[in-house]
Amino acid sequence: MALVEDVISLLEKQEGLTAREICTALNLEPSREKEVYSALIKASRILKRKGKRLVMQPPRCRKCGVEFDRPNPTKCPRCKSQWIEDARFFID
Numbered sequence: 001m002a003l004v005e006d007v008i009s010l011l012e013k014q015e016g017l018t019a020r021e022i023c024t025a026l027n028l029e030p031s032r033e034k035e036v037y038s039a040l041i042k043a044s045r046i047l048k049r050k051g052k053r054l055v056m057q058p059p060r061c062r063k064c065g066v067e068f069d070r071p072n073p074t075k076c077p078r079c080k081s082q083w084i085e086d087a088r089f090f091i092d
């Protein structure tokens with residue numbers, strides 16, 4: 001099965017996962033987190049066709065609280081902290 005389908009069926013069972021948690025749940029190497037992010041983008045297109053929606057709870061800086069619109073920031077643009085709360089994904 002394609003990764004994107006695995007990601008969708010996982011999120012249908014278990015909501016609010018981060019890309020890292022998706023890696024763990026699907027027994028993927030942590031280095032494949034990037035692939036999970038691109039699978040999530042594909043998943044959102046597939047879900048749209050099914051009348052569903054992939055919702056992202058945006059990543060947030062744990063230091064200053066700023067929220068990001070990109071799914072995978074490495075550093076806070078405001079305070080330069082790397083202490084980032086990962087984005088979580090839901091199917092709506």
Ligand SMILES: [Zn+2]
Binds near residue numbers: 066
């Ligand atoms: Zn910050």
